Amino acid sequence: MRSPGSKSGSWGSRARIPRTFRIETALSSSCVRLSGRESLRVFSMHRWSKLFIPTLREAPADAEVASHKFLLRAGYIRQLGAGIYNYLFLGQRSLNKIIAIVREEMDKIGQEFYLPGILPRDAWEESGRWTGMGDNMFRLKDRKGADLCLGMTHEEIMTSIARNELRSYKQLPQIWYQIQTKFRDEPRPKGGLLRVRQFIMKDSYSFDLDKTGLDRSYELHDEVYRRIFTRCGLKFVAVEAHSGSMGGSHSQEFMVYTDAGEDLIASCPECGYAANLEKATSRLETVAEMEPTGDGKPELVQTPGCAAIADVAAFFRISPASDIKCVAYMALKRGAGGAPDRWHGVAAFLRGDHQVNETKLLGAIGAAELRTMQAEELTQYLNGPAGYLGPVGLSPDAEPLGAGLTVVVDKALAGRGNMVCGANKLDHHLRNVTPGRDFGWTLSADIRSVNEGESCPRDGCKGKLVVGKAVEVGHIFKLGYKYSESMGARVLDENGKEVTPIMGSYGIGIERILTAAIEQSNDANGFWLPPSIAPFTVVVTVTNMADAALRETGEAIAAELEAAGLDVLLDDRNERAGVKFKDADLVGIPYRINVGKKAATGQVELVTRKLSSGAKAGPEMPAAGSEDVTLSDVLIRLKEHLEEEELLLASS
């Protein structure tokens, strides 16, 4: 078909293809030839000598975490700006493999869309997130002065499609997804691809008629996510998570343990309980209460210089667990329906040996931001200096003291008695203070972080929690009605009644999968990726290109493996063997075939990178994880290895 306007015929039009065009299979390669002369396919085989794989002997000084260093050294990425990276050949190849897996699995439950990355302001106004997203959103104006932003997530856009198109319960459920570039103006990008300002995300959205439907869509995602991460070779855990600014009731994060991670996970080795620290709870041992002194009522005690918990505990000869500490914040509440945002005071009270979890606190009071109070604000809201703040005498939400102050008491203080707390007076504390009897609060909530060694919160479990760092690679949310309601998506149910669809939202960070995989499998020399996401499955290293016999053997093996459907990289560079080995160890390819001296006797070496980790190899000493294989067995043996890996994954 040719469009009416194109007289000469557009590119790809049949009539314009030269008469000499033909497809032929060359002996050594399957090249498509143009005019019988020019090869259209430059890479009939991936030859290292022709590729751009800029490996670095040394990592740039500003790379800190392992994956960052190795991604740079292996020539996967190059930095363009803070949190902005170029993905080069190997990096892009690996990402493509990850994307292919994600797509293949997602296609089982959802339909792929492709939404714009640049978005008009309107959609964001409706949900209230134009302002709600704050500085994390990249904003720009078009030539007419209209506001636009770069997409950081697509709930609004997907919901607008649903609102415009979905009319009947018969059209539900729907699961729509996309694999798309996201932009977030992170305050502090870091760790190479760990936290960046532009990244690829698979995001999906479900629309269901009711809660049962949502549960189903959520379960489907849970299942598919586990398959995706398993196929990508990640050792992951699913943990209970905080929903953050997304809103919603239930959410679960998929985490990979690594010290490079930014999240803290509490888990129980006994029962498998696992939760993000922003969400985790624990069962506390009961604390032996102190005997009341005097008449048992709150008593003012002079405590000069005891501003720190440790000082107070020492002064009273008590455990910090019997002290009540105060952390005072100013909290920002977003104005609803065009009302201005407003800062107000929040006093959080908790056990002296406990730490405030600001995410939990934010959730408890429904605020968007927190900052600690300045000295003047402490005086204004609590009439006390830092170090001597206490809950007694505060009248929440009443004039004059504590006006507008929200008093939040941690759940761990419930049922306690005869404690010590600040007296809101310099160098003074109160003892014999009992929550409920001696002071009240605006709300009582779990606002503390659990500590390692505390008891698992699950009934009947005697395990002790351990806390570890992890990277988040995926997150699934039960969103509820937040967007469908605010944006007015409605369908008619079977009774002809208008109902609001209930939504879920589900994300996977594509680069994070690569990063996490590298973090979990690296040594001093480089890293190794699972075959499923490695840019190449195997590198055929010809140890001496000057030797025609070796060269030909290498070519033959590479051709054979490629014909069998494997991704093969032939290292045909005119480099010394040592250089090639070092590079091969560095760039993440899981298998290597050394074509060297033994080729004369019909043998090559098959090296499994992960088994050679950390082992020293010398001229006379084969690398660990290396096995001699006859030429005719190379393919079979390699396939056996690959099958083993898959079995291993499936069983984990």
Add this chain to the structure above:
RNA sequence: CGGGGAGUGGCUCAGCCUGGUAGAGCACCUGGUUCGGGACCAGGGGGUCGGAGGUUCAAAUCCUCUCUCCCCGACCA
């Protein structure tokens, strides 16, 4: 945004304190010798010393402003 650090050839860094007109190793190019764990010899190319302004006979070096990047914190689907 607060605190700390760094910008000198592609990479790692020295030179800066005490101003005199830019260096090393690696990488790159040419020739030769090597050729299984990042070879050696000889020759060669490449740097507005992040940018702007100032002081000075003279600035990589001293002063002021500024930009960028990294780390810690704040922040964070």
